[in-house]
Amino acid sequence: MMEFTRISGIGTKVSRIGLGSQPIGYHSKEAGRQTIDRALEHGINLIDTSPVYGNGRAEEIIGETLKKYGREEIVISSKTGLEKTRETTVRNSSPEFMLKDIEGSLRRLRTDYIDIYQIHWPDPLQSMEETARTMRSFQEEGKIRAIGISNFDLRQMEDFSETLKPNTCQCPYNIFESKVESDILPYCQDNEIVFLAYRSLCQGLLTGKMKADADFTDHPVKRADPKFQLPRYRQYLEAVSGIDSFSKEMHSRGILDLAIQWILGHDNTIALWGAWKPEHIESADSVFGWNPDKETLYRMTQIIKEIIKDPVGPEFLEPSTR
Numbered sequence: 001m002m003e004f005t006r007i008s009g010i011g012t013k014v015s016r017i018g019l020g021s022q023p024i025g026y027h028s029k030e031a032g033r034q035t036i037d038r039a040l041e042h043g044i045n046l047i048d049t050s051p052v053y054g055n056g057r058a059e060e061i062i063g064e065t066l067k068k069y070g071r072e073e074i075v076i077s078s079k080t081g082l083e084k085t086r087e088t089t090v091r092n093s094s095p096e097f098m099l100k101d102i103e104g105s106l107r108r109l110r111t112d113y114i115d116i117y118q119i120h121w122p123d124p125l126q127s128m129e130e131t132a133r134t135m136r137s138f139q140e141e142g143k144i145r146a147i148g149i150s151n152f153d154l155r156q157m158e159d160f161s162e163t164l165k166p167n168t169c170q171c172p173y174n175i176f177e178s179k180v181e182s183d184i185l186p187y188c189q190d191n192e193i194v195f196l197a198y199r200s201l202c203q204g205l206l207t208g209k210m211k212a213d214a215d216f217t218d219h220p221v222k223r224a225d226p227k228f229q230l231p232r233y234r235q236y237l238e239a240v241s242g243i244d245s246f247s248k249e250m251h252s253r254g255i256l257d258l259a260i261q262w263i264l265g266h267d268n269t270i271a272l273w274g275a276w277k278p279e280h281i282e283s284a285d286s287v288f289g290w291n292p293d294k295e296t297l298y299r300m301t302q303i304i305k306e307i308i309k310d311p312v313g314p315e316f317l318e319p320s321t322r
């Protein structure tokens with residue numbers, strides 16, 4: 001059964017698995033609508049999005065789908081601070097851009113408020129104080145409820161917090177990409193900031209379903225991700241297969257259940273699960289009901305160390321400055 005948590009500023013309980021809508025931005029409307037319906041059936045009430053996912057398309061599909069549900073039943077988290085130019089995507093947290101951006105999101109989402117509004121990536125050309133003040137003005141106007149930051153390092157989080165305390169923090173976090181454990185995650189836990197893990201399934205690797213001969217040429221994220229390039233990709237697949245086998249043997253649970261529970265085993269965390277078709281999230285409420293023990297986590301770490309000789313993080317995702 002789905003588990004829930006609380007986020008300061010939001011009246012309803014929030015599911016500990018959130019539907020990540022980035023892939024919905026790049027697939028058919030019908031598949032997107034059905035995926036949202038299925039997520040809600042499984043007890044997920046948090047949907048994470050951004051105006052840059054499919055250039056507004058993900059927000060539009062969410063907005064159209066939500067018409068049939070009560071607005072208070074759904075927790076929408078969206079973002080600002082990334083601007084699509086003709087050639088690329090750049091960081092922009094200027095007050096002018098943020099104002100234009102939030103108006104666009106509210107229109108596409110067909111709502112007058114966003115539950116969690118996040119700075120997608122910090123903008124080094126903008127003062128953190130001014131960015132935080134712009135967020136506060138949105139909150140005072142009732143356009144947003146909880147304040148979120150994303151992809152900030154520790155110093156940037158502290159800097160932002162001097163003006164405005166964030167309620168959530170979103171960063172990449174999965175069993176292959178765990179850098180946040182050294183500083184960001186403890187900071188969130190000490191400061192009652194709910195941590196939203198993105199890439200929870202490492203783009204599908206941690207489902208155990210990816211094939212060695214897959215072609216990523218047309219995939220908007222995987223084609224740029226060095227994990228999915230040979231020969232490194234083979235090492236990751238081998239580690240996945242090793243972890244999947246021993247987890248099934250010890251707990252009758254595959255790697256997907258382990259990957260999500262590994263995130264949720266930390267206090268104050270939510271796992272964002274990217275999906276664009278209903279089948280993707282079919283097991284969303286059955287990953288609960290067990291906890292991987294210390295021995296399981298130790299064996300998992302050993303397998304990763306032994307097999308992945310050439311590990312690489314999610315740094316390729318970093319957008320450029322203006």
Ligand SMILES: NC(=O)c1ccc[n+]([C@@H]2O[C@H](COP(=O)([O-])OP(=O)(O)OC[C@H]3O[C@@H](n4cnc5c(N)ncnc54)[C@H](OP(=O)(O)O)[C@@H]3O)[C@@H](O)[C@H]2O)c1
Pocket residue numbers: 019020021022023048049120150151170171197198199200201202203204205207209219221272273274275276279280281282
């Ligand atoms: N703040 C940020 O900068 C940031 C960055 C990235 C993502 N996010 C958010 O976090 C969410 C989650 O991250 P993510 O979408 O990058 O990664 P993810 O959840 O690790 O992986 C999503 C991908 O995994 C595959 N997948 C999911 N369930 C599956 C299943 N049951 N069986 C087989 N394959 C499955 C699909 O791949 P295919 O597409 O190949 O079918 C899907 O697109 C995003 O959707 C977005 O909302 C935020």
